[in-house]
Amino acid sequence: MLLHTLQVQHMRRNFNMSKQLIVVTGATGFIASHIIAQLLQQGHQVRATVRSLAKVELVKGMLTQAGIHNFDQLSFIEADLTTDTNWDQVMAGADYVMSVASSTPTGEFADADAMTQTAVNGNIRVLTHARDAGVKRVVLTSAYGAVGMGHTNRTTPFTEKDWTNLDNPHLDPYQRSKTLAEHAAWNFIETEGNGLEMAAINPVGVMGPVLASDFSHSNQQIVQLLSGDVPAVPNINSGYIDVRDVASLHLLAMTSPKANGERFLATTGETLSMLDVANILRDAFPQFAAKLPTTVIPDDVLKANAKTNPMLKMMATLVGNFADTSNEKAQTLLNWHPRSAKEAIIATAQSMIDLGIVTLA
Known part of the structure; x- marks a missing residue:
């Protein structure tokens, strides 16, 4: 009888876990689409936000490309980070929130202050409505731009303890906005969270399989390289990470007790120059x-x-x-082990070739 009771409790726990409702913001995004795919594969219910419901079919097409063919557990709601409209509905009944939507450096802002204000306000809006709805934890997609920028004479690897140096006058406005937005989020959790939990994911350059012609700005360099638009590369070093591993780290940070209140660098721990990236592509795609x-x-x-x-x-x-x-922290606390940077870069290029985004012509 005791064994039967334990089995029932175990089944009920598994059932409840699979039926948890997860909100994912910015569903059309590169990272968000892979997060949604992995959540659906694990049996979760997903409520995804889009700026316009006209984008729903685009998202479904991306998810189909990722191997998802059943959308029974997926719903959509129109919501924008710049307004409170619908956010109460977005959060109603949600167990967790993946706060992925954010501004990107596309020139859509009139000035740096507008970019920062939009980023800060967007984070606070999501956290406020999540708190008021009784959400357990928000996983915030931040960036390496909030960790390792504006430092001089650095000789040891950046970790989650580091923050971008806001006093550096040469800091790019986008990196400044990402840093201030994450600072604001942590400050909200500390002073106004009322028990709302948060973890932050800080990815380096995100590569991996693109699911549509509308993809992350971090993938633009692969298109430009393969298209012959870059006769010579700048002397820039970067870390790279596969989007599938960024997504899996979000899922681990969502439920692990160890992740509450923590930041996690999503990185392979490798550093490549842009010439290294070009050489990887040359070896993998000699054509x-x-x-x-x-x-x-x-x-x-x-x-x-x-x-x-x-x-x-x-x-x-x-x-x-x-x-x-x-990436020692994510490996140690969450048992997260990403693909290599080379594999991520090759997967990016292969998906672009398969989708006809880049061609030899």
Whole structure:
């Protein structure tokens, strides 16, 4: 009888876990779409936000590309980070929230202050409505841009203890906005959270399989490289991570008791130059070899051009920067073990070739 009771309790726990309702914001996004796919694969109910319901079919198409064919556990609601409209409905009955939606450096903002204010207000809006609805935990998608920017003379890998140096006058506005937005989120949890839990994920450059022609800005360099648009690369080092591993880290941070109140760098721990990326693509896709660069732009040349070319300004702030990172915390606390950077980069390119985003023509 006792054994039967324990079995029933175990089945009930598993059933309840699979039926938990998870909100994912910004469903059209690269990271968000992979998070939704993994949540559905694990049996969760997902309520996804989109800026416009006209994007629902796009999201379903992306999820189909990711291997999802049953949408019975998926629902959509229109919500925007810039307004309170519908957010009460978004959060109603939710157990957890994946706060993924955010602004990206696309030039849609009039100035740096507007970008920062939008990012900060968006985080606070999600957290406020999650708290008021009794959500257990929010997993915030932050960025490496809130960890490792604006530092000079760095020689040891960046960890979750590090914060981007806001006193650096050369800090790019986008990185500043990501840093201030995450600071604001943690401050809200501490002063107004009323028991709401939070964990933050800080990905380095996100690669991996794209699911549609509308993909993350971090993947643009792969398109540009394979298309022959980059005759020479800047002297920029970066960490890279597969989007599928970023998604799995979000899921681990959602439920692990150890993740509450913690930040996690989503990184393989490897550091690659842009020439390293080009060489990986050259070896994996020899048919594109003639289009891929073999030389590096001198730092002074890039910085000089950035003075008159707005598109190069952010890039100029990254030239020559130390970019080593550690993933020890995520591996140790959450038993998270990502793919290699090489595998992530190759998967990005292969998906773009398969979808016809890049061609030899």
